[in-house]
Amino acid sequence: MTQKFLNFQRIEKAISFLQDNFREQPNLDYLAAKVNVSPFHFQRLFVDWVGLSPKKFLQYLTLDYLRSKIQQTQNMMDAADLVGLSGQSRVYDLFVSIDGVTPQQFKSAGEGMVIRYGYHPTLYGMCFIAVAERGICRLHFIDEQVKRNEFESFSQQWHSATLKHDPEYTKGFVHRMFDKNAQPDEPLRLFMKGTNFQLKVWEGLLQIPYGSVASFGQFAKMIGEPGSIRSVASAVGKNPLPFLIPCHRIITQHGHMGNYQGGRVRKRLMLGNEMANADE
Numbered sequence: 534m535t536q537k538f539l540n541f542q543r544i545e546k547a548i549s550f551l552q553d554n555f556r557e558q559p560n561l562d563y564l565a566a567k568v569n570v571s572p573f574h575f576q577r578l579f580v581d582w583v584g585l586s587p588k589k590f591l592q593y594l595t596l597d598y599l600r601s602k603i604q605q606t607q608n609m610m611d612a613a614d615l616v617g618l619s620g621q622s623r624v625y626d627l628f629v630s631i632d633g634v635t636p637q638q639f640k641s642a643g644e645g646m647v648i649r650y651g652y653h654p655t656l657y658g659m660c661f662i663a664v665a666e667r668g669i670c671r672l673h674f675i676d677e678q679v680k681r682n683e684f685e686s687f688s689q690q691w692h693s694a695t696l697k698h699d700p701e702y703t704k705g706f707v708h709r710m711f712d713k714n715a716q717p718d719e720p721l722r723l724f725m726k727g728t729n730f731q732l733k734v735w736e737g738l739l740q741i742p743y744g745s746v747a748s749f750g751q752f753a754k755m756i757g758e759p760g761s762i763r764s765v766a767s768a769v770g771k772n773p774l775p776f777l778i779p780c781h782r783i784i785t786q787h788g789h790m791g792n793y794q795g796g797r798v799r800k801r802l803m804l805g806n807e808m809a810n811a812d813e
Contacts, residue, residue: 541658543568544582545798552801585809593805599788602746630720632667633732643694651700653707657799662703668722672774674795723774734768741782744811748786
């Protein structure tokens with residue numbers, strides 16, 4: 534097990550404890566003991582990974598705070614002004630360009646394509662990434678012990694493509710996605726296969742401003758599908774590129790996290806990090 538993955542597990546355990554016990558306001562010594570490190574080391578580790586102290590991170594996990602963010606997101610354009618970012622900003626968010634095809638347009642499931650894939654440690658744990666000539670076609674956060682299951686699922690979806698394990702190639706994409714200091718010269722291209730409705734939902738997720746959240750109802754209305762909340766929720770759950778397509782910015786109307794492909798702890802970590810950076 535790599536040191537980076539071990540540290541992520543410590544942070545994951547700490548955040549899980551914080552989200553379950555934030556009303557007790559556990560102090561630094563208590564949290565450090567929970568993950569079996571010294572208070573000094575835990576403070577440094579938490580700030581390195583999350584970008585802020587455990588105490589400040591708690592403020593972004595409270596229901597009252599998240600409810601207030603939902604209220605601010607009633608008007609998506611106002612929310613963009615609020616956080617000082619626009620859909621075209623690269624201050625923290627990622628430029629992405631979507632190349633979407635429907636199953637009818639892509640019946641061959643990758644025939645003649647070469648897709649390179651790799652596994653890489655990131656700020657949010659281990660990820661599996663796959664990149665075709667037309668763009669990134671898969672990004673999932675995984676645990677080290679389920680690498681085989683993730684690859685089997687991916688290879689079934691793209692059964693006609695030539696799959697090559699090429700971490701030297703894919704690590705450059707991971708660096709661009711997760712290193713805030715990376716300055717790409719061009720957008721990251723995404724190659725997404727889905728129905729017309731799914732593609733519409735996935736493209737709509739990009740319009741939720743960095744550091745903001747929206748409820749399913751707000752989001753469905755935003756993309757012009759106010760009567761299709763369940764279908765919208767289903768499409769959000771099938772997002773093949775979480776983080777790049779920010780489905781983690783969708784929460785319940787009452788301020789609860791809701792489900793997430795990579796787990797609720799990752800979702801809290803992503804949102805807390807974004808909100809802190811947006812406030813700065």
